[in-house]
Amino acid sequence: MVLGDLEFQKVARPIRTAPVAERFLAFFFDVVLFTPIFTLLLSQLFKKIELRYYTSPDSIEFLILGLMALLGVGVLTVLFQTAFIYFLQGTPGKLVFKMRVVDYSTGKAPTVGAAFLRSTLWVIEFCFLAVPFLEVISQKQRRMLHDRASDTVVTTLKDVTDGGPHPLESHFVRNVIVIFVSLFCLWGALFASKVYLAAIRGDFKKQELENDQYLCSVISDAANPNYTRLDLAIALFVAQEIPEDCLLSEADFAFWTNNETELGWAYLAKGFYFKFDKEKSSVYLNKVCDIAENSSACDITQIILGDKELDKNSTAGMTLTGQVLHLRDILSHGQYLSFLKESRSLTEIRGFHDFIQQETVKALWGSSQKEQAQGAYLNSIPHLEATHQIDMASWMCLEEIEKNCAVKEYASCNDLKLRLKKNSMTGLTTDSVLALVKEKDCRKDVGFSLLFFHEFFQDNPLVRELVGAISSDSDWSTERRLKVLRQLSFSTEASRSVRHRAQLALAEMSHENEDVKKILSYLEQSDRKDWFWKKMSNKLVEVSQKNKWDQLANKAQSIQSGRLPASLHQDKE
Amino acid sequence: MIVPWLQGFLSWSKAPLTWALIFVNLFIFLLTYQTDNWESARTFTRNTQLEMTGHLYQQFLGQQDTSDPKQLMVLGMQALRNPEFLKKAKDFSFKGDQVAISQWKIELTEFYDSLDTRVSRIFGLSFDQNSPLTWITYQFMHAGVIHLLSNMLLLLIFAAALEQKVGGLAILIVYLISGIGGGLGFFTLGQNSVAPMIGASGSLSGVMAFYALYEKKKRVSFFYFLSPFEGYFGWMYLPTWMIYPLCFLSDLAAYLSTSPELGTGVAYTAHLGGAAFGIVLASFLILWERNHGALYSPKRSEAP
Numbered sequence: 001m002v003l004g005d006l007e008f009q010k011v012a013r014p015i016r017t018a019p020v021a022e023r024f025l026a027f028f029f030d031v032v033l034f035t036p037i038f039t040l041l042l043s044q045l046f047k048k049i050e051l052r053y054y055t056s057p058d059s060i061e062f063l064i065l066g067l068m069a070l071l072g073v074g075v076l077t078v079l080f081q082t083a084f085i086y087f088l089q090g091t092p093g094k095l096v097f098k099m100r101v102v103d104y105s106t107g108k109a110p111t112v113g114a115a116f117l118r119s120t121l122w123v124i125e126f127c128f129l130a131v132p133f134l135e136v137i138s139q140k141q142r143r144m145l146h147d148r149a150s151d152t153v154v155t156t157l158k159d160v161t162d163g164g165p166h167p168l169e170s171h172f173v174r175n176v177i178v179i180f181v182s183l184f185c186l187w188g189a190l191f192a193s194k195v196y197l198a199a200i201r202g203d204f205k206k207q208e209l210e211n212d213q214y215l216c217s218v219i220s221d222a223a224n225p226n227y228t229r230l231d232l233a234i235a236l237f238v239a240q241e242i243p244e245d246c247l248l249s250e251a252d253f254a255f256w257t258n259n260e261t262e263l264g265w266a267y268l269a270k271g272f273y274f275k276f277d278k279e280k281s282s283v284y285l286n287k288v289c290d291i292a293e294n295s296s297a298c299d300i301t302q303i304i305l306g307d308k309e310l311d312k313n314s315t316a317g318m319t320l321t322g323q324v325l326h327l328r329d330i331l332s333h334g335q336y337l338s339f340l341k342e343s344r345s346l347t348e349i350r351g352f353h354d355f356i357q358q359e360t361v362k363a364l365w366g367s368s369q370k371e372q373a374q375g376a377y378l379n380s381i382p383h384l385e386a387t388h389q390i391d392m393a394s395w396m397c398l399e400e401i402e403k404n405c406a407v408k409e410y411a412s413c414n415d416l417k418l419r420l421k422k423n424s425m426t427g428l429t430t431d432s433v434l435a436l437v438k439e440k441d442c443r444k445d446v447g448f449s450l451l452f453f454h455e456f457f458q459d460n461p462l463v464r465e466l467v468g469a470i471s472s473d474s475d476w477s478t479e480r481r482l483k484v485l486r487q488l489s490f491s492t493e494a495s496r497s498v499r500h501r502a503q504l505a506l507a508e509m510s511h512e513n514e515d516v517k518k519i520l521s522y523l524e525q526s527d528r529k530d531w532f533w534k535k536m537s538n539k540l541v542e543v544s545q546k547n548k549w550d551q552l553a554n555k556a557q558s559i560q561s562g563r564l565p566a567s568l569h570q571d572k573e
Numbered sequence: 574m575i576v577p578w579l580q581g582f583l584s585w586s587k588a589p590l591t592w593a594l595i596f597v598n599l600f601i602f603l604l605t606y607q608t609d610n611w612e613s614a615r616t617f618t619r620n621t622q623l624e625m626t627g628h629l630y631q632q633f634l635g636q637q638d639t640s641d642p643k644q645l646m647v648l649g650m651q652a653l654r655n656p657e658f659l660k661k662a663k664d665f666s667f668k669g670d671q672v673a674i675s676q677w678k679i680e681l682t683e684f685y686d687s688l689d690t691r692v693s694r695i696f697g698l699s700f701d702q703n704s705p706l707t708w709i710t711y712q713f714m715h716a717g718v719i720h721l722l723s724n725m726l727l728l729l730i731f732a733a734a735l736e737q738k739v740g741g742l743a744i745l746i747v748y749l750i751s752g753i754g755g756g757l758g759f760f761t762l763g764q765n766s767v768a769p770m771i772g773a774s775g776s777l778s779g780v781m782a783f784y785a786l787y788e789k790k791k792r793v794s795f796f797y798f799l800s801p802f803e804g805y806f807g808w809m810y811l812p813t814w815m816i817y818p819l820c821f822l823s824d825l826a827a828y829l830s831t832s833p834e835l836g837t838g839v840a841y842t843a844h845l846g847g848a849a850f851g852i853v854l855a856s857f858l859i860l861w862e863r864n865h866g867a868l869y870s871p872k873r874s875e876a877p
Contacts, residue, residue: 019716020805021797021799021805021806021807025809026798027812032819033815035823035826036823036825036826036827037822037826039823039826039827039828039829039830040822040825040826040829042830043826043829044829044830044831047829047830047831047832048832050830050832051647051829051832054643054646054647055641055643055644055647056641056643056644096811120671186791252670254781255668255669256628256640256669257671258668258669266670266713267670267672270670270672280672283672284672287671288673371805390877496614
């Protein structure tokens with residue numbers, strides 16, 4: 001046996017050992033009988049535990065209540081068992097099946113000490129998933145550890161005899177107990193090391209902080225006494241520094257705490273949150289001025305709805321949201337130098353770092369200051385958030401490759417590959433995939449195979465189509481590529497990035513002036529004249545001149561010079 | 574495996590009314606069964622909707638205790654069971670996101686109106702909606718297959734054994750009156766809720782309690798099977814009075830240990846009410862038989 005027999009004297013008189021099956025039935029009977037009694041006695045505790053289980057199962061309170069319940073059941077079991085064994089020589093189950101617990105040496109009723117020891121050890125053995133109870137099958141006189149320790153035995157009053165265990169039963173039970181104890185020790189060691197490592201890493205503290213957060217930690221970190229919390233949240237959302245869930249939770253918090261000063265902003269925030277549901281968004285935006293007339297939130301709403309112009313020197317213009325909207329506006333009109341000048345005030349406010357850094361790089365690139373852009377990229381990339389690093393590296397890599405494929409390697413492309421590998425290829429975006437595909441097309445010996453993007457393509461079928469059309473690795477015919485590019489270039493389902501890349505590729509690949517005409521028409525109607533617009537219009541001039549389509553070339557040049565605001569001419573100079 | 578095994582329950586001729594009750598229950602179940610997962614309920618029991626409902630319920634109660642999403646969901650579930658809240662919420666002036674609140678009120682009205690089309694609300698027993706007929710009809714309706722089968726199995730075991738002693742009419746009276754007792758227990762001890770009560774559990778508890786008292790000197794046989802080896806299967810006999818602690822004590826314990834905020838899918842109060850009426854009826858019959866002799870004599874089969 002795992003533990004040697006504890007009996008210190010052999011007893012001469014015969015013992016009618018109770019059969020195993022009846023002991024099991026008696027145990028079952030006791031469980032069924034005592035469960036409702038214990039539940040009744042501990043009902044208030046169980047009520048609290050049930051509520052905590054649904055509301056806060058990870059809380060310390062739930063753990064403590066659970067431990068208290070276990071302790072309570074354990075104590076009650078010991079008390080009840082001790083009382084029944086001492087006074088009646090058996091629990092109700094044993095009594096029903098005509099069994100008695102007697103002193104092994106004398107055959108008389110056990111003492112109170114023996115009864116208590118037996119009951120306590122019984123509970124402890126039960127805590128080990130009742131595996132030690134298996135000894136009843138293998139031990140000669142069916143005495144488990146608690147029986148041997150308290151020098152008791154369970155006998156039957158019936159005229160039956162228990163034949164004792166079969167040798168195979170003993171062998172089986174011994175092995176089961178050895179395996180169980182070994183596994184238990186192994187599990188204990190693993191669990192202890194896991195807890196230790198988690199504590200060292202600070203996981204418990206992080207979990208606690210995350211659990212307690214009803215608001216966004218990003219907003220709390222960036223909070224500024226000069227601006228309201230929701231103004232900051234909306235501005236960060238427009239600058240793509242926070243996810244939409246963050247904005248929603250901030251807005252809802254303002255609603256439920258009935259913060260009068262922020263109600264207008266809260267409706268505006270929800271207007272932004274539902275930006276892809278035009279109907280819902282307009283309901284919220286229309287509510288802003290109803291709730292908060294003559295407020296900055298109302299002014300911003302009117303600007304968004306096109307009822308007012310944004311004046312950067314007005315009260316609305318000086319809010320954070322106003323400032324970010326103004327910066328986005330001048331960027332979309334290609335006013336890069338103005339952006340570089342006016343964005344300095346926002347760099348002093350926490351939370352906008354990544355936005356300013358990324359847009360600065362793009363602004364420098366867009367205003368033909370390529371070397372400065374590369375320098376700004378190298379300076380800023382280590383300090384950006386991980387997802388922004390991938391976005392920035394993707395953009396830079398794509399632009400540099402498209403500008404000049406012949407350069408041996410670009411730091412941005414190496415950065416991109418490094419960061420993707422670090423993230424185990426998660427965080428892929430359209431631009432990062434296109435950048436890597438383009439790099440592989442340029443330099444055949446490096447880069448990722450299209451197979452790496454298999455999962456991404458499954459979620460983004462239009463990107464897969466675009467890659468198929470532009471990649472030299474794909475085995476598509478020219479006709480098929482052109483057909484796909486024509487579809488994607490003007491598709492309302494495709495993202496802006498996919499449309500633009502498709503238009504660029506179509507302009508390069510197509511030998512038909514109808515395609516260039518359509519793209520020109522698209523550019524003419526576009527009200528966003530950002531760096532991509534400029535790039536595209538330059539490409540159309542180049543392609544038209546190369547194919548000697550003089551009329552188209554002239555038109556491309558005229559939309560470049562005629563339709564642009566004056567400030568863009570200043571940028572070019 | 575341990576299975577109660579009372580005599581005669583498999584025989585149609587010995588317990589015709591019991592079998593009739595079972596078939597009526599089955600028939601009504603097949604006619605009236607509706608899933609709990611109808612569209613309006615699905616909308617309203619989404620996590621986000623429950624949180625919102627929880628927020629509004631706090632305002633309705635004049636409390637402002639928590640912003641914790643899980644606690645709000647629990648409050649939300651509580652709110653959806655409160656008939657007063659469901660009636661008054663659509664006209665209550667709540668503070669917060671008025672756009673979302675007006676949409677919520679529309680969905681709440683749809684939800685509340687859809688409740689009245691549910692068969693369980695029409696024929697079940699609920700605090701805000703019950704007629705004299707529903708005190709009887711609720712006893713024959715069930716929420717699902719498992720609910721029906723478990724009730725009918727126990728009804729078969731106990732009612733069949735009892736029917737041979739007291740006759741079919743007595744069984745029917747015990748069934749119906751215990752069911753009414755179950756309803757009284759539900760209204761007296763239960764929480765005010767729109768959730769209707771259905772099921773034969775109250776009636777069944779009365780039948781079981783009646784049996785346990787009327788046949789208290791008998792022993793119930795159980796067949797047990799632990800393993801195919803000798804000594805590990807066979808019959809055991811337990812006194813009938815043990816049904817009380819095994820069944821009704823559990824119901825009492827479950828009732829006391831269930832949190833009222835969460836509610837429960839089991840109407841323990843109906844079990845307790847039904848059992849109480851079953852005991853009263855059994856006591857009455859025992860006293861009557863002491864003075865007047867056996868109420869019922871089963872027909873003896875004629876010798877060929």
